[in-house]
Each structure stands twice: as C-alpha cells, then as structure tokens.
Amino acid sequence: MPERLLSVITPPHDDGGQWFSLERCWRIVATGFCFAVFGFGGLLVLCLLFPLLRILVWRRSLRQALARDIVSLGFWLFCKLMTAVGVISYEVRGREKLRRRGLLIVANHPSLIDVVMLVSLLRQPDCVVKAAAWRNPFMLGPVLLCGFIRNQDGPQLIEDCIASIRRGGNLVIFPEGTRTRINALLQREVNPLQRGAANIAVRGKLPLTPVVITVTEPMLTKQQPWYRAPRRRPHFVLNVLDDMDTTHLVPVDTPPVLAARIVTEHLSNFFDRELKCLT
Numbered sequence: 231m232p233e234r235l236l237s238v239i240t241p242p243h244d245d246g247g248q249w250f251s252l253e254r255c256w257r258i259v260a261t262g263f264c265f266a267v268f269g270f271g272g273l274l275v276l277c278l279l280f281p282l283l284r285i286l287v288w289r290r291s292l293r294q295a296l297a298r299d300i301v302s303l304g305f306w307l308f309c310k311l312m313t314a315v316g317v318i319s320y321e322v323r324g325r326e327k328l329r330r331r332g333l334l335i336v337a338n339h340p341s342l343i344d345v346v347m348l349v350s351l352l353r354q355p356d357c358v359v360k361a362a363a364w365r366n367p368f369m370l371g372p373v374l375l376c377g378f379i380r381n382q383d384g385p386q387l388i389e390d391c392i393a394s395i396r397r398g399g400n401l402v403i404f405p406e407g408t409r410t411r412i413n414a415l416l417q418r419e420v421n422p423l424q425r426g427a428a429n430i431a432v433r434g435k436l437p438l439t440p441v442v443i444t445v446t447e448p449m450l451t452k453q454q455p456w457y458r459a460p461r462r463r464p465h466f467v468l469n470v471l472d473d474m475d476t477t478h479l480v481p482v483d484t485p486p487v488l489a490a491r492i493v494t495e496h497l498s499n500f501f502d503r504e505l506k507c508l509t
Contacts, residue, residue, distance in 0.1 A: 276371030
C-alpha cells in the first residue's frame, strides 16, 4: 500500500501494530458516508423544511417547538445510521432523567458527535451555537429553524439561556468550550472549564444535570480528521447522573462572580472524578 495512503488512514496515536483491516477501512468509508448524509440533511432543512414550516405554521413559538422536535428526531435517526453501518456503538444510562423539561444539561466533550447523541435524546433541545455555525450552510438551516441561542459576549447570553430553560427548553452546554484534548481524554480528564454553565446555574438558581460521556477509542477529537479511523469501533456511554443543586455548593450571599468560580471548580473536579470511576 502506498506510503502516502498509510499516513492518511493511520491515526497519529497508533503504536505501529496490526492496524490494517477491512473492517477499519470500511469504517473510514462509512464515516465519510455519514458526514455526507448529515450535510445533505442540513441543506434539506435549509432549502425545504425551513420554507415549508414558515408557510404552514405562522406562530413562531409553535414553529420553533416543531422544528426542535424534528431536529431531535433527525439526530436520533442519524445516530441509528452510524450504529447500523458500524461507525460507532453507544448506550445511554439514566435515560429517564432526560425525559423532563427545563433542564440545564452539562456534559464533557470527547467527540464531535456528542451534541448529536445528546440532542437525539431530548424533547425541545436548545444549544448555544458558536458564530461559525451561522456561516455554515449545512448547519444554518437547523440553527435558524430551531432558534438556537447565538454565542455572544455579555450578560445577554446568560439571560437568553435562563429564559430558554424557564420556557421548558432543555439547554445543552459543554463547559469545556471545545472538544477534549486527546492527552486529557486518554487520562480520563477534561479540559479547563469555562464559567458559562456555572453563571447560568448561579444567576438563574438552576440545578445542573450532568452527563458524563466515555468512549473506548478517541474519535473525531479536535486533533483527528474524520478519515483517521480508530483501530476498533468506538463504544460511547452516556451516563446521565443525578441533578446537582448549585445552591448547596456556595455560601448564602456569595457574589455571583465568586459563586460561578466555585461551581466551575466543583464541576471540573466532579467530571475528573466520575470519568476515572466510570467504565
């Protein structure tokens, strides 16, 4: 096999062992197919579903609610597709805890597809979407249709998040802000956490619903392009744990800035501890 092709399909963390197999090559092809399906679905939403809903459903709140449930269903189907073609396998523990409404869900972020798996489990999901998604034609349709929250600086972002949760939305936040670094992932740790989720919980007096995600093989991390398939099919486990009451973590009358710092530190220690305990 040509040396250039070997460098393309061999992950950088491989140990040089018996990495080549037809099954692994199939997963590379299947991953590319899944990305193509996802992109086509995003364009379909933008070009067909978005105009159709605007015509048929005039009330914005109802249109947005329908769109969010449709996207959740679409993500569920996409997860089933990835499982069916052998790209990943996954399981959810504590799924019943996500059947409620008005949740502030915080999760670690080992892979690009974390948000897809989480949103597929929720009714009325909401997300904070970074600016790049608003310029991505494959993501613009779902983002506009669902009225997801635009990531921006200042207190308005926190107010928008609190308002969404109080309306019954289920807001998904990745406190790491980006996908976990491979070295931290292999050590079952998280990146340093940002304070956004803690600020929302503190200022809105909201509990956190933690989801700890583990995976047997690094896949679609920040350092891995989609064509670098891991040696074995990754198995994801989404562990939905009991709510965390943030009001019990800080003394009464603690200033919000300091309270958010305390909650963030507690959350970081919580994820590191749970990741090392869960298998």
